[in-house]
Amino acid sequence: MDRSAVPVDTLRARIGAAVVVQGWLQNKRASKDLYFLEVRDGSGLVQCVVSRHEVDDASWSAAVRITQESALTVRGTVVANARQIGGVEIQVSSAEIFSLADEYPISPKAHGVEFLMDRRHLWLRSRRPWATLRVRNRVIMSIHEFYQERGFVQMDAPILTSSAVEGTSTLFGIDYFSTPAYLTQSGQLHGEAMAMAFGKIYTFGPTFRAEKSKTRRHLTEFWMMEPEMAFYDLDMNMDLAEDFIVRLVSDVLRDCQEELKVLGRDTAPLSRVQKPFPRLTYEEAVDLLKSDATRDLLHQRAKGLREKLTALSNERMQIRQQYGQAKQWKRRRMDARRIEINRQQSAAEEELRNIPGWERSAREFEWGSDFGGSDETLLTWHFDRPIIIHRYPAPVKAFYMKRDPEDDRLALGMDVLAPEGYGEIIGGGERATDLAFLQRQVDDHNLPREAFEWYFDLRRYGSVPHAGFGLGLERTVAWICCLEHIREAAPFPRTLGRLSP
RNA sequence: UCCUCGGUAGCUCAAUGGUAGAGCAUGCGGCUGUUAACCGCAGGGUUGUAGGUUCGAGUCCUACCCGGGGAGCCA
Numbered sequence A: 001m002d003r004s005a006v007p008v009d010t011l012r013a014r015i016g017a018a019v020v021v022q023g024w025l026q027n028k029r030a031s032k033d034l035y036f037l038e039v040r041d042g043s044g045l046v047q048c049v050v051s052r053h054e055v056d057d058a059s060w061s062a063a064v065r066i067t068q069e070s071a072l073t074v075r076g077t078v079v080a081n082a083r084q085i086g087g088v089e090i091q092v093s094s095a096e097i098f099s100l101a102d103e104y105p106i107s108p109k110a111h112g113v114e115f116l117m118d119r120r121h122l123w124l125r126s127r128r129p130w131a132t133l134r135v136r137n138r139v140i141m142s143i144h145e146f147y148q149e150r151g152f153v154q155m156d157a158p159i160l161t162s163s164a165v166e167g168t169s170t171l172f173g174i175d176y177f178s179t180p181a182y183l184t185q186s187g188q189l190h191g192e193a194m195a196m197a198f199g200k201i202y203t204f205g206p207t208f209r210a211e212k213s214k215t216r217r218h219l220t221e222f223w224m225m226e227p228e229m230a231f232y233d234l235d236m237n238m239d240l241a242e243d244f245i246v247r248l249v250s251d252v253l254r255d256c257q258e259e260l261k262v263l264g265r266d267t268a269p270l271s272r273v274q275k276p277f278p279r280l281t282y283e284e285a286v287d288l289l290k291s292d293a294t295r296d297l298l299h300q301r302a303k304g305l306r307e308k309l310t311a312l313s314n315e316r317m318q319i320r321q322q323y324g325q326a327k328q329w330k331r332r333r334m335d336a337r338r339i340e341i342n343r344q345q346s347a348a349e350e351e352l353r354n355i356p357g358w359e360r361s362a363r364e365f366e367w368g369s370d371f372g373g374s375d376e377t378l379l380t381w382h383f384d385r386p387i388i389i390h391r392y393p394a395p396v397k398a399f400y401m402k403r404d405p406e407d408d409r410l411a412l413g414m415d416v417l418a419p420e421g422y423g424e425i426i427g428g429g430e431r432a433t434d435l436a437f438l439q440r441q442v443d444d445h446n447l448p449r450e451a452f453e454w455y456f457d458l459r460r461y462g463s464v465p466h467a468g469f470g471l472g473l474e475r476t477v478a479w480i481c482c483l484e485h486i487r488e489a490a491p492f493p494r495t496l497g498r499l500s501p
Numbered sequence B: 001u002c003c004u005c006g007g008u009a010g011c012u013c014a015a016u017g018g019u020a021g022a023g024c025a026u027g028c029g030g031c032u033g034u035u036a037a038c039c040g041c042a043g044g045g046u047u048g049u050a051g052g053u054u055c056g057a058g059u060c061c062u063a064c065c066c067g068g069g070g071a072g073c074c075a
Helices: A008-014 A057-065 A113-118 A127-149 A188-198 A234-255 A257-263 A282-289 A292-323 A328-363 A373-381 A435-444 A449-460 A473-481
Strands: A018-031 A034-040 A045-051 A071-080 A088-099 A173-176 A179-183 A200-208 A221-230 A279-281 A387-393 A407-418 A423-430 A466-472
Touching (some): A008 A088, A045 A057, A057 A088, A127 A200, A127 A234, A127 A257, A127 A473, A188 A200, A221 A234, A234 A257, A234 A387, A234 A407, A279 A282, A282 A292, A282 A373, A292 A328, A292 A373, A373 A423, A435 A449, A466 A473
Parallel strands (some): A045 A088
Antiparallel strands (some): A018 A034, A071 A088, A173 A179, A200 A221, A221 A466, A387 A407, A407 A423, A423 A466
């Protein structure tokens, strides 16, 4: 241990200074009298240059012997070098191995998702997880700052619950001292109780869904942030959600430039996340979905995909022709490109296969159903920022939603859909205040009245208009980072068929 | 549960029904500024499992197992 060790992300401010850095070896490159050690300490990455004639024998031999992911201490001088990550490197005066690592399974090359997920505990050390999970951290901090600044109080809803909010089919059941219990799927109802006590509250914790969904948008365990506000109506709720999303994105844009760069995230779409978000009633959304404009967008998309496939197959042929006489390093690049071509080709083919189904689903959409995944994606294609859809048919929303006073068929629910195909990141609405209505709703949904007596009390004693929503943390992070799969947005994701590591 | 794509070296992927290959990783050698460094040499395989068709199966057929993506459901 060396108490004078400094974090790598502070080196830029220490040019010319002698420093100590402790970390792990991410990768190394060598020539006869020179070793380049890429050292990672969690805060960042720095190249350390070991020159044979400028270090003692012990340090030189450490540089020669050290393996990927060994822990080490490096002493040296910080030198400006514009070509390096962070703009600096360390000219090493001495290096010492803390512990020599066995052969590391994750080589600095391409790997498949299953291989990496089986080694998630090690994969966390790589660049992409580093960037993604630091964005996640920024989002979490922004969530707290945003609500605390507005006078919200953080409260925690219970994780173990006695009853289902909307049926038990999607809940994980457990044995609670011989009584059946469930892992929470939402802090919603308890949030309402806390809002009646504290005015404006938010909960932030793990949530569990036993849905057998195998898609890039689903986890069985995820973190949900749920604000709940007394004396709030649907419009105020939508305003809050809008301010909230704008704040999250702008904080990440301001503080996570390096992370977004590592992820290769195009920041232009994020910069467009400004107020106001387009707001559509369910009715308007249905009309848009069934419109010629939607059909044209789909046809345009299909045309673009077909052109892309042609271009990819041309490139593949070109590579095949050149491969025979190519130099080895060029072949390697071609191999990498060929893999990327295959990946893009199967993605494009899959989407092309799906498009007729998407078109049918959109055209034949019937008033009263809920939007499917493809419908949501199509709706967002019409806009350049998140959109809010509100006033859904009551049957597709939860029993506790308030009815629209203007039209009793509708519930005052609202969803925020992220652009670029990431779907619903927020779902919420104004809650029903009338006791008799809620009791009828519980009966109509075949839910046990006894389980909701405490909830009914909130309407017996000082019932007020109130509203709230839930934000899925991982979906939000996946969208902001432009991840291919939501599982990358959690350190140890839990999905259908994955409970380890 | 259904639809769809896949399973070949430690990893990522090639291979008209006809002798299973490449790159990376590993080991050895070379190189004074590398950026997934590069160059040379070497070791490394029961092609997911079980059947079937065939003179001959990684390739075709059947069943099963495992994984990816999607539908339903949802944040």
